[in-house]
Amino acid sequence: MTHPSDTGTAPVLALEDVSKSFGAVRALRNVSLELYAGEVHALAGENGAGKSTLIKTLAGVHRPDAGRVLLAGEPVVFHGPGDARDAGIAVIYQEPTLFPDLSIAENIFMGRQPKRALGRIDHKATHAATLALMKRLGVELDPDRPASGLSIADQQIVEIAKALSFDARVLIMDEPTAALTGSEVARLFGVVRTLRDQGAAVLFISHRLEEIFQICRRVTTLRDGAWIASEPLDGMTEDDLVRRMVGRDLDELYPKQDVTPGDVALSVRRLTREGVFTDISFDVRRGEIVGLAGLVGAGRTEVARAVFGVDRWDAGEVEVDGKQLTSGAPSTAMAAGLALVPEDRRAQGLVMDMSIERNIGLTGLRTTVRAGLMDRGAERSRSLDWAVKLQVKYARIADTVSTLSGGNQQKVVLAKWLATGPRVLIVDEPTRGIDVGTKAEVHRLLSQLAADGVAVLMISSDLPEILGMADRVLVMHEGRLTAEIPRSEATEETVMAAATGRAAA
């Protein structure tokens, strides 16, 4: 099979020397990209490399400051998302953009419903067309059920059906697999292959490098808004790709320092929350990183929330440095030196519309007070201090957190909690949705904290991360601790066996 780019046909969609700036930030600089029919093309780059801007340019949301968008070789200007859609470009965003109150059929055909006489909607035809689409995709979704309550995977199927419904020639998928389980990813890839074989061009974005190698044929890499390379993936290794994205050889991804554990800092005894988790006991010592592994829904986050006091527990004890905590009281937990970096940074970790400075300052409201009033100067210097320490990339410290990339947002959450000088740090999925470069930085930071004597409890679904970073691995299965594995014995097999409940505790 010869590759379409060899046959001399024009690419379905291309960018030519496109630049785009937002104020002083140059999001894209002279970027070129060619998408051919019948290929799955990867777009790689760290958070903040300009991938989102590029997608939005193709989708007609942004208009380039310089350069051209070419559709089948002809220059075009998209005045809005509608124009791009009419040109056959469909975008499936990271967070599906459905109308929860409307039916699946209406979601798919919104704005383009089949019509009867006098411009009235032909509801019957809409329903039938939706059924036909579902059949083509090989899924069973009821066209008339409302979109609210659909799983993320099913929402993506609806988005793909939408793309099919208007003969999309180009399908752009922005991290479609981020929230999917293994079998859902397999189903999605099946659909993507079908579309590719039917002649669609697919632009695929993922932070999971193995997925890029699994489904894509060529890759375009961006770094800091600049085009780095467009090349076939054949013969490349993951390390090659990472080097292109990061621009240097990545120092070790898991820079674990060897430490001798000190005294017990966090002690959890027979902790139970009815119907959620049962009889959880473990210790975390100073200088130790303890990994908490398990399948999604095993109750790991719930244990962390209870320990920190966000949720109540029904039985058991939690001690920090020998001091007992009360159930359901985060303020006493904080006073005792406990910090929790939550799983969902957008909803729980940050106030998105507040500045970086004030977000970091939130945990210090008690300490940066003078005569009962906030000392803004102290807050600022404390925040600046931590932002610099963690190398947060920002324009001004007074910018809202929502302007930062995901990795930098995560650093702000970390800064916010590290600023409290915690003795025990609980981090829940610290590197989810973060690019490799920042991931390594976060790992180095955790490792350094542990070396400085902080007790770290790290919840993660990323098995290599657990194996690479943890001194000990605790494994949960269906609300119970099923294993405690020392670093030397922890392998993917031993951890997965305990996580799926196959091993004896």
Place this chain on the structure above:
Amino acid sequence: MTVTTPHETTVAGVPKSSGTRLADRVFKMRELAILVVFLVMIAVTEAGNSQFLSEQGIKDLLLNATILVLVATGQSLVVITRNVDLSVGSTLGITAFAAGTYLQGGGNPVLAIVFAILLGIGCGLVNGLLVSLGQVPALVVTLGTLYIIRGADSIWVGSRQITAADLPGGFVDFGSGGISAVPWLALIALAVLVVVAYYLKQFGSGRELYALGSNPEAARLAGIPVRKRILAAYTVCGGLAGLAGAMYLARFGNVDSSTGNGYELTVVSAVVVGGVVFTGGSGSVYGAALGALLLTSINSVLPALGVSSVWVLAINGVLLLLAIAVDRVVAVRVATALKKKSALRKGTAATSGPAASLPQQDNSPSDPSGAEKGNTHA
């Protein structure tokens, strides 16, 4: 080259699925519930006071509801888009007085109504432009226009007053006349209601109002002309408030600078009691009309039962809270039911997915276990 269109494969006669019935039931149930409450209330009142459902009694019930139904219909359009128009009371007041002034000078009644509608449309346009272009919360914008329109009204009207004696006799008769127990005004409101409901259900732009109320960002990405639609909703809402102003004049014949004061809150109550969700995207104008009928009927029911009318406001408030509570409970129930359905479906869908049947020709290790994994997750 391109992916084939679904239209070629259109199948006729699709069986109604269980999801349809579930969704339909929920929506109809909401309107049915108000209707039942209304009918029970009327029945109880009739049992306690047999004069209540006389021809004149029914006529009064309908007349009282008419004006609120008109304004609530317009308000529903705006609320469905996740906005609100608080200036409808002021609009009603100024249009009523404007129509009255014109008629006082010997104007044509039909032109007076048209004139009121046009003035209402003007007010709606201002609201719509401010909300859609200014990207400012509708609550604040229309609170501002509420005061501006009311202020302009006060300056213009001063202490003047229009009474039925100033109006042409035909216009006043039209305001109270009808076919036996059904007033002309109620017929007009019904016609407006049916047209708007049909539009919302059968036309693309009508569905788009729901879409942009349901998820504004997604609506923008779907290429829906968001600003145009919001502008249209406000314009129609203003126009209907204008029509209601003219109807008010015909019904009561008595208009001054305080006419319609505080009316916006009654309208919003009616809309919400009628099941139009305040956060947009859901509800129907029929529901809103039933809500209006229910609220206005309480005004007649209490005196007929010998209860002091000081209770009316408190009861309206209780109804409002009840309606919201019911919506919340129903929403949670439906969400749980839908999740359960999804979980049941997963077991069968995973095995018939395309991943299982497609040839795998990438340089990747294929994943033949995908289908079985689906079952363990379900």
